[in-house]
Amino acid sequence: MDPHVTDPSAPLKGKPSKKAERQLAREGKQQIISFVFMIFLTSIAFLTVASDTIPNRFAIPFILIIAAVQVIMQLYYFMHLNERGNGWTNIMLWTGFFVAALTVATLMLLIGVTKY
Amino acid sequence: MSNAQAQKSVLWDWLTTVDHKKIGIMYLVAGGFFFALGGLEAILMRIQLMFPNFDFVTAQTFNELLTMHGTTMIFLAAMPLLFGFMNYIVPLQIGARDVAFPFLNSLGFWLFLFGGVLLNLSWFLGGAPDAGWTAYVPLSSEYSGTGIDYYVLGLQISGLGTLIAGINFLVTIINMRAPGMSMMRMPLFTWSSFVASALILFAFPALTVGLLLLMLERLFGATYFAVDVGGNVVIWQHLFWIFGHPEVYILILPAFGIFSEVLSTFSKKRLFGYSAMVFATLIIGFLGFMVWAHHMFTVGIGPVANAIFAVATMAIAVPTGIKIFNWLFTMWGGRIQFTTANLFAIAFIPSFVMGGVTGIMLATSAANYQFHDTYFVVAHFHYVIIGGVVFGLFSGAFYWWPRMFGYKLNETLGKWFFWLFLFGFHLTFFVQHFIGLMGMPRRVASYLPGQGIDELNFVSTMGAFLMSVAFILLVVNVIVSVKNKSEADPWDGRTLEWAIPTPTPEYNFAQTPLVRELDALWYEKTHGNGKIKAAEPLDDIHMPNGSILPIFMSLGLFLASFGLIYQVHPVTIIGLAITLGAMFIRSIKEDHGYHIHKEDIKKEEGVG
Amino acid sequence: MAEAVKHEQTLPSHPEKATLEGKNKFLGFWFFLGGETVLFASLFGTYLGLRNGVADGPTSQDLFHLDLVFIMTMILLTSSLTSVFAMINMKKGNFKGLIIWMWATVFLGACFLGFEIYEFIVYVDYGLGFTTSAFASSFYTLVGTHGGHVLFGILWISTLLIRYRKAGITLTNAPKFYVASLYWHFIDVVWVFIFTVVYLMGV
Numbered sequence: 036m037d038p039h040v041t042d043p044s045a046p047l048k049g050k051p052s053k054k055a056e057r058q059l060a061r062e063g064k065q066q067i068i069s070f071v072f073m074i075f076l077t078s079i080a081f082l083t084v085a086s087d088t089i090p091n092r093f094a095i096p097f098i099l100i101i102a103a104v105q106v107i108m109q110l111y112y113f114m115h116l117n118e119r120g121n122g123w124t125n126i127m128l129w130t131g132f133f134v135a136a137l138t139v140a141t142l143m144l145l146i147g148v149t150k151y
Numbered sequence: 152m153s154n155a156q157a158q159k160s161v162l163w164d165w166l167t168t169v170d171h172k173k174i175g176i177m178y179l180v181a182g183g184f185f186f187a188l189g190g191l192e193a194i195l196m197r198i199q200l201m202f203p204n205f206d207f208v209t210a211q212t213f214n215e216l217l218t219m220h221g222t223t224m225i226f227l228a229a230m231p232l233l234f235g236f237m238n239y240i241v242p243l244q245i246g247a248r249d250v251a252f253p254f255l256n257s258l259g260f261w262l263f264l265f266g267g268v269l270l271n272l273s274w275f276l277g278g279a280p281d282a283g284w285t286a287y288v289p290l291s292s293e294y295s296g297t298g299i300d301y302y303v304l305g306l307q308i309s310g311l312g313t314l315i316a317g318i319n320f321l322v323t324i325i326n327m328r329a330p331g332m333s334m335m336r337m338p339l340f341t342w343s344s345f346v347a348s349a350l351i352l353f354a355f356p357a358l359t360v361g362l363l364l365l366m367l368e369r370l371f372g373a374t375y376f377a378v379d380v381g382g383n384v385v386i387w388q389h390l391f392w393i394f395g396h397p398e399v400y401i402l403i404l405p406a407f408g409i410f411s412e413v414l415s416t417f418s419k420k421r422l423f424g425y426s427a428m429v430f431a432t433l434i435i436g437f438l439g440f441m442v443w444a445h446h447m448f449t450v451g452i453g454p455v456a457n458a459i460f461a462v463a464t465m466a467i468a469v470p471t472g473i474k475i476f477n478w479l480f481t482m483w484g485g486r487i488q489f490t491t492a493n494l495f496a497i498a499f500i501p502s503f504v505m506g507g508v509t510g511i512m513l514a515t516s517a518a519n520y521q522f523h524d525t526y527f528v529v530a531h532f533h534y535v536i537i538g539g540v541v542f543g544l545f546s547g548a549f550y551w552w553p554r555m556f557g558y559k560l561n562e563t564l565g566k567w568f569f570w571l572f573l574f575g576f577h578l579t580f581f582v583q584h585f586i587g588l589m590g591m592p593r594r595v596a597s598y599l600p601g602q603g604i605d606e607l608n609f610v611s612t613m614g615a616f617l618m619s620v621a622f623i624l625l626v627v628n629v630i631v632s633v634k635n636k637s638e639a640d641p642w643d644g645r646t647l648e649w650a651i652p653t654p655t656p657e658y659n660f661a662q663t664p665l666v667r668e669l670d671a672l673w674y675e676k677t678h679g680n681g682k683i684k685a686a687e688p689l690d691d692i693h694m695p696n697g698s699i700l701p702i703f704m705s706l707g708l709f710l711a712s713f714g715l716i717y718q719v720h721p722v723t724i725i726g727l728a729i730t731l732g733a734m735f736i737r738s739i740k741e742d743h744g745y746h747i748h749k750e751d752i753k754k755e756e757g758v759g
Numbered sequence: 760m761a762e763a764v765k766h767e768q769t770l771p772s773h774p775e776k777a778t779l780e781g782k783n784k785f786l787g788f789w790f791f792l793g794g795e796t797v798l799f800a801s802l803f804g805t806y807l808g809l810r811n812g813v814a815d816g817p818t819s820q821d822l823f824h825l826d827l828v829f830i831m832t833m834i835l836l837t838s839s840l841t842s843v844f845a846m847i848n849m850k851k852g853n854f855k856g857l858i859i860w861m862w863a864t865v866f867l868g869a870c871f872l873g874f875e876i877y878e879f880i881v882y883v884d885y886g887l888g889f890t891t892s893a894f895a896s897s898f899y900t901l902v903g904t905h906g907g908h909v910l911f912g913i914l915w916i917s918t919l920l921i922r923y924r925k926a927g928i929t930l931t932n933a934p935k936f937y938v939a940s941l942y943w944h945f946i947d948v949v950w951v952f953i954f955t956v957v958y959l960m961g962v
């Protein structure tokens with residue numbers, strides 16, 4: 036019987052340290068603020084389009100920027116990409132975004148309809 | 152009786168194994184089989200093209216052979232064979248006991264195998280796919296038979312396996328390195344496997360979507376590619392090549408890694424310009440994603456777009472050139488041993504450079520209108536794929552065979568094999584440059600006499616026969632060399648995979664090694680006592696349990712594919728239920744593996 | 760085999776990354792999401808390339824109604840918040856909280872899915888079948904793939920919740936819950952682009 040073998044299906048007991056507790060509280064607050072902000076941004080985006088007064092030339096880039104901001108908040112606050120030790124996840128995710136952007140752009144523009 | 156029992160448990164052991172070494176060997180065996188199959192298809196095509204107006208096979212059969220040759224060689228031979236080496240060798244090179252996800256590793260293998268079998272069953276069930284390995288729409292969506300359905304689903308299943316394998320290698324290399332094995336001390340084969348895995352991660356999803364769309368179009372009446380109702384056929388080409396060009400680098404980068412190991416080992420020198428090599432690998436991987444439209448110059452996406460992709464393509468020649476020079480400088484002044492493994496590595500350099508040069512010619516978008524879809528392209532990609540990837544596979548096979556199978560391949564036979572293959576290869580494909588420049592299109596089942604290409608085609612076929620003879624010599628070599636037992640470190644190796652006993656113990660390293668320098672073993676040979684230092688005291692070793700579930704998951708998808716192809720949806724549902732059921736069991740059953748005891752390890756290592 | 764010794768284990772600050780398996784899962788899952796990004800990009804690109812190919816069928820302007828999409832968006836956004844709460848509770852060692860907030864997430868996900876199915880039915884009634892036009896096919900494929908992800912997420916998280924209903928937080932299930940919540944956030948990320956690019960730019 037080796038005592039150093041920890042049992043991976045035993046319930047974890049105890050509370051986080053005071054410091055961790057405070058950290059979690061801070062995190063929670065940040066997340067609620069981001070949530071409110073995201074709701075706000077979403078509403079703005081919908082309003083921009085629904086109001087029908089704002090010309091598309093402005094509205095489309097505007098709502099796209101709003102979408103990007105929201106996604107960044109999801110990734111960094113909700114999914115904790117801002118925490119330390121996330122170097123590789125950041126690298127791979129942003130590489131994914133890079134390839135994704137190229138893909139979307141070509142499929143939109145370079146399909147032989149308009150020649151560039 | 153007891154013998155039958157033992158027999159059965161050996162089989163069961165292989166079916167359920169999650170050991171990266173056994174999975175590596177299974178990849179090699181399955182990949183080797185498909186390689187032979189793809190080779191057979193090639194020979195049949197070359198016989199058909201031996202004489203003008205020949206009718207050895209029908210045009211329809213020729214199209215099927217052509218499609219299956221390309222698809223098999225890329226997806227079912229080259230990639231799995233590389234995965235075989237990556238599986239077996241990468242964990243050893245980084246001093247790990249296993250990969251990060253042993254279960255998923257086995258799942259990846261079985262998905263690949265079932266996908267490959269599904270694809271090949273099309274031969275017996277209404278004809279193989281016949282629209283080329285690129286399956287361009289609308290040829291594949293509107294003018295082809297069930298073969299394409301097998302293509303779509305077979306590749307979808309095996310592609311899933313590839314994606315899983317890619318993620319597994321990435322995490323393994325990041326998280327499982329032994330103490331001291333920093334990224335910049337990793338052997339080049341590990342590095343290139345890492346970059347290739349990243350390419351898999353970002354390239355395969357595009358193929359997944361492409362295949363999904365083609366499937367929905369063919370089987371469920373979707374209209375993405377149907378121009379009369381607003382569809383567009385160029386979308387398929389983009390999706391295919393967004394995957395397809397990175398795919399060729401997925402193949403070549405691990406081969407580059409193999410050459411780096413082999414050249415440095417057999418020159419008895421440290422790899423010249425290690426960090427430049429790493430950097431070049433990364434750049435190639437990165438640029439590899441920005442050039443795919445060079446396959447589509449003649450489609451008509453526009454002159455500026457063509458120019459951008461042409462320049463980006465040519466830029467890849469720069470990091471590739473850096474690598475070529477570094478290999479040359481690695482050999483410069485070294486004590487070069489001309490083993491079979493090294494012969495392949497040395498022959499690779501000029502062969503691959505020729506393929507690179509024709510690549511640059513093809514990348515010149517204006518000139519491409521002349522070259523495109525002729526035998527010139529066929530010559531180009533065979534120079535890079537055979538002269539690069541296949542040479543790498545052969546080199547790696549001769550190099551790592553003692554580690555993987557415990558015996559050395561016969562060198563005399565090996566050299567015969569090498570020279571025959573090299574000669575046959577150049578004979579086959581060198582002349583194809585000229586056949587193409589004289590105007591013979593690729594993918595045609597025959598040609599008319601008197602155009603000045605009769606003799607060249609005949610010569611090309613002769614070369615193909617030579618390569619076949621060479622391949623048979625390799626098979627013979629594998630069989631007759633079995634008695635040739637090898638010691639643990641037959642080549643006076645430099646990296647960690649040569650520091651462990653032969654046959655490789657199940658747990659790889661009795662004690663996790665401590666890495667002190669690049670070329671860890673060589674450093675200990677020259678600065679220490681020749682033995683790798685241990686990073687931990689001898690202790691019990693934790694091992695994962697085997698599982699039969701991967702086979703069931705793959706089998707379920709295999710069955711579901713038949714349901715989809717023949718639109719018998721109860722079968723589809725049963726198949727998916729098997730897969731999901733197996734996933735469900737996997738999810739709710741906790742399996743914490745087992746331990747190998749210290750005492751048993753001591754016994755095995757012969758120290759107790 | 761080592762018998763399981765039931766001795767007390769204290770809560771680490773990141774239970775999801777406390778073991779090597781947990782770390783591997785965490786990293787592997789993130790990489791998988793990186794790949795999913797390209798997968799969805801391919802679908803988005805296809806949709807954007809084909810959205811004007813409506814043939815004789817209805818156009819997006821004929822079909823899309825922002826009120827329904829707004830409600831769906833709010834539901835999914837909120838489900839993202841509930842899964843965040845679940846993770847905070849996990850790190851606090853509050854198993855009950857973890858379970859409750861996760862079930863809330865599942866519930867909201869199911870509501871979202873219900874609305875989506877309703878939406879598709881309305882469109883089909885209006886004459887936008889899957890095979891009507893290239894626009895129709897690419898729209899259903901993109902939004903349907905997202906919906907398929909939601910469905911898979913619901914099934915997955917429910918399985919975990921039922922399987923571990925009494926287990927407490929353990930070193931084995933913490934990473935599982937954690938990656939499931941990452942998956943859920945990712946579904947929301949994709950939805951942000953869908954409502955912007957498909958719906959807002961389509962009305």
Ligand code: HEM
Nearest residue numbers: 399403445446468507510511513514523524528532535536
């Ligand atoms: C300097 C590097 C390279 C350049 C500039 C280059 C360029 C090109 C170009 C422009 C084409 C399109 C020809 C046409 O269809 O008109 C092409 C085709 C091809 N290349 Fe390369 N290439 C390079 C390296 C490679 C490597 C390393 C591989 C594989 C290991 C490879 C495999 C292929 C394949 C398979 C095709 C044909 C695809 C098909 O149409 O079936 N190339 N290459």
Ligand SMILES: [Cu+2]
Nearest residue numbers: 396443445446
């Ligand atoms: Cu290419």
